[in-house]
Amino acid sequence: MRRIRLTGNCSVQTSECDPAIQLAVADLIRDLKKVLGGNPTQVKSGTATIRIGMALGLDSEAWRIRITDRVEIQGGGRLGLIFGIYAFTHRFLGVDPMWFWKGIEPKFKGELELSKCQIDSKPRAFKYRGWFINDEDLLGRWKDSGKQRFSRWPRRRSTEANPDYDFYEKRLLRYYSSIVDANVMSAVFEALLRMECNLVIPASFIDIMNPDEASIVEAAVVRGLYVSQHHVEPLGVSHFGFETWAQELDTSPSFSYRQFPDAMRQCWADYAKRWWEIAGEQIIWQVGLRGRGDRPLWDHDPEAKMRAGEFISGALSDQLEIIHSVESRGQPPATLTLWLEGADLIESGNLSVPDNVTLVFADDDLSQQMRSDFHLLNRSPGQTHGVYYHLAVWSFGAHLVQGASPDKIAKTMSEVLNKGDREYAILNVANVREHVLGISAWSELVSKSEPFNPDDFIHSWVPEGTAELYRSFFAAFPQLRHEWSLHDGCARTFISSLLKYYVDLEALPEIVRMYVVDQNERLRLLLSRAIKAFDGLIERASSLDLEPEDTHDFFQSNFVLQVKILRGLYGVLLELLPSDPDFEQAEEMMVAILEALPLGESGKWSQWYRGDTKVDLKYLQKRLVQAKTTCVVG
Template sequence: MKPCEPMIITSESGYNLQVGGNVPIAHAWRMIARDHKQVFGREPLQTEEEASIMIRYAQEEDGCPQWPEGYCLRFVADGKRTVLHIIGRDELGIIYGLLHYSRFVLGVEPFWFWAELPPTRRDPIVLPGQDYDSIPPKVRYRGWFVNDEVCLIGWKDDYPPTEQVWEPVFEALLRCGGNMVIPGTDLPRTGIHHKLAADMGLWITHHHAEPLGAEMFLRAFPGKQASYKEHPELFEQLWREAIERQKGEKIVWVLSFRGQGDKPFWENDPSFNTPEKRGQLISYVVRKQYSMICECVEQPVCSMAMYGEIAELYKQGHIEVPEGVIKIWADNGYGKMVSRRHGNLNHRVPALPEVEDEGKNGVYYHVTFHDLQASNHLTQFPSSAELIVDELTTAFAVGADEYLLVNSGNILPHLYTLDLAANLWTYGNTDAGQQLADFIGRLYSRQHQEISRLYQDYSRCSIVYGPHKDDRAGEEFYHHPARQIMGFWLQGKEGYDERLCWAAGEKPFAEQVRWFKEKAESAILGWVELQERCLQTMKQLPEDECRRLYNQLLVQIEVHLSGCRGLANICNAYGLFLEGDYPRAFIQASHAVWSYQKGKEALSLAGTGRWEHFYRADWLTNLDNTISHADTVRRFLRIQGDSPDMFLWYKQYIMPETEKHIYLENTHRKPLSDDELAHCLEKVLC
């Protein structure tokens, strides 16, 4: 086939889909049909005669790239017409070819749904008759782990989430060039998530706590000891059932052996009390799982998570991995390729293969995380984009490039970093500044430099809580430690709170609280300035882009700012409480309630239109829980000095001096609400 003159595509251009009967390609075609209608204002014409766009598998003479998922675009002169052939080497090649056409011809943004950015209406579209060949992606198996997805779960009324929730997730992943997914965390098997992901052409992989995608042992056999030594036949029954259920699908099988609830198995089976015993059992189980798969699946793709204790045992030489199995190395949840922090233990053992390590390796990487300490769940990655680029390119350089699974959380708050990860799994490297400029240029029509600086300064505003480059706090820092502080305080405990030592150290509780207070107060000004700049920038944007910037960035800034203030307020309340200044402590606790409520209001404002109810299942950061804790603290403080009639502070500080001596109790005893009292006290005491 020879290149030809420029081609004109119009609303009347016909499509000839020569790959009928394929379910994933049919899903992709429905995306293209919708895109065509959005651009041209009418449904696309499917025809077998005089079609302008042909969609088909590769033939020898096409010169289509040879690698899996390769595709090409070929412009062919057909008499006086020019025909565009979208050609794929295989099923995903066809899908990626269609999505390339969608993005670069029809102008559809990969995150169009999540950014609320429909394509521009155009008719006609003129294309240069220039052929295109896809490039091989840097990473063979690449995708998202839709993990801690409570916002997706709570977004709609149906549980488990329906196709209405999952299809935009999987579509965005495909548009980003991803080919693999863990579709949710521990969802009922009656849900559509697994089947829909497979039907859309994605490889399915598994959580490392659910090897082979099998049912959890204690869920299948309640009341039995979850011990492989005692019940090998029951474990193997679950594995066999999982293999039978999935053997006809594209699966990246996960081999693993951890305890129930995603913890070391020896916590349930203490007889394995040495590294040698533990490694020996894990190695045996993994070999068993691998052999069971090989009995049913020809040339299976298998992986093994080098996560937590398994990575440690492997590096000590106690675990053997079958040949050909991809070893998956994980970051610490904050973007650094070292072992994660567990409570107060933070060994930061490097989590990458050694230079002499043989075989295939890959990475499990968090751009969002949930750990009850300082992680980012509702807000984007708290460190710089350069950290992500440095860590992943370093991993690729030592051979961990066969597999990249990115923890994508609830998708909506993380578009920027998910786009960055997609650049990295495609090209192997990227310039963080250029990627940001490209991302902002796609989502906004103006104010590009100003918006880019907002994103760059976001990470500079995040709290630095430790000595390492990745020790930057997400929004959970203002909530989980704050609730621990309030609980320890109201429970009347003494000494120090062990749960806070990871950040504030092993020091008296009052000093731990002071540490958090200083960290929170030091960050407030930066978030205020960033908020003001964002508001000013929004005034220069069209209404739809103003809304987009609010949903994508300002809501996150406000969650940080309100959290900083709330944490500082509650710490100040505790300091005043120690001094016996209960009224002023009450005022500070009230400010904590109001500050945290500001964060809740920001989420409510973002949760409108398409995103109505999106944040109602905020069960992990859980702003409602923090507000309730702070409200309990201020009620506790009021009882210290205003009990039993909740009128003493009003009489002492607010009632006019002359009135104090003549008022009648039967007409002046209606207590003020906590909010009213706090506002009144603040006027006279602060």
């Protein structure tokens, strides 16, 4: 059989000048140098070991790798060629698509012998598929970009001065003010493309009028990705953006479509024009109407509730008209995410959506299973549908600790595929790093129309000899009710509510009271069982001697530390349960979590947890000290 030998002196040739393709070629050369050493080079013409170019007859996102007396990587279009480049690095060089976020470098080989073959990509399971960088508190502060959002928001100073630490908009400023460093976002975009995804919502809030935030969108577009917007930002407008835009008007309209529809339309139009200027045909519009932050429109405007369906329908009509006025495509892609109240309004028949808008069904924020609207809504033949899935979700889901197992992800996505809802798939990935296992499983499911076996996947993906530990970890989550697991966000919410109850004498929220009071003994039993299981996993993990060093470090951060965080939060919650809380023991357990964090901050990950403002472990420890010194129970 004919073979070709690749060495560190190989060359790469392409006539494609597209910046997105050139960036992928640069990544290929970097990968070749890691695996082969030497000095791989890019040449403009002549004989080369690896030739990269377009091929007729392939779909725009399809690729082909042919190995004869040279390596040929072909694509049907820009994205197809980019995907083909990364497919080669993965299949033949052994570069993990998530190498950066796992911290695992490819093995050095010096040279490779490749046999003659041809590999063609498989059809895509979804047309548009990608990640939503949401709740990104760690990403925003890991590497200091020196750039801030909300800096011109007129209510910033008064909000920051609010003495209530948990005031909603004050929390949003705490979570999202830091703009993620450009190099960090570049690593996100590279991983997306390596997983053969084509879409990104690049932040929880993006004000396109702020050049520092617009640069994130520009960078995604340069990489060849489609871009879209958070479902709280129709046409890119959040309440922060609207109020920043409106402060320059004499009338100072409030953020209310009910009261100031003309101002809202003008703001949408100004933002849509700017998004189109930056992203052009790579934009997938988000339409809809929500309130301040990620809340219903009537949360700050109660009079809007009775006519919510009418107002949202009107906003959709206005937004579609604006889209057609600013861009040139005959049928611009636009999505409406049916999150919480949107799903309820559709299900009750109080909201009608034009056929040229893709309806995006969301999973339930507690169970990560599809909501009833997904199962019950009749699909219109003229309308496309998609899915919004959460690996992480605040405030009752996973955040610092991975949540949904590959089995659960595969089951839910199979339901979506079987419904034929294949236009659009977006995944909430939070800070990325904690959720690399779930991200990889989900991305494989949406990018390839191939059978997916969760057991085979997890066995091949995790470090050798650890698959059973991961399976046992996912199986140990306490189930508060059917398919609702007690993730770290939920444990944090329960802990915070109990501390407010003891220290500030606030009433417990009903959903918290249901478990910590009404089902007190059951919750104690669930927590005790999980703690015992996690202690056993930590002991088993301590006996492993994983090599090389980067694999060991990955396992420590992705498994051992996450088990310790969740075990610690369960322990704190158990010690705080009524009616005999032990604040001193709870505080010691919180300190143990903080002392374990360096397991996830070795090497390049130094200061990874300094941005922890959602679970907010240091603040919880401070509150526990306060409870220990001020509360008298009995």
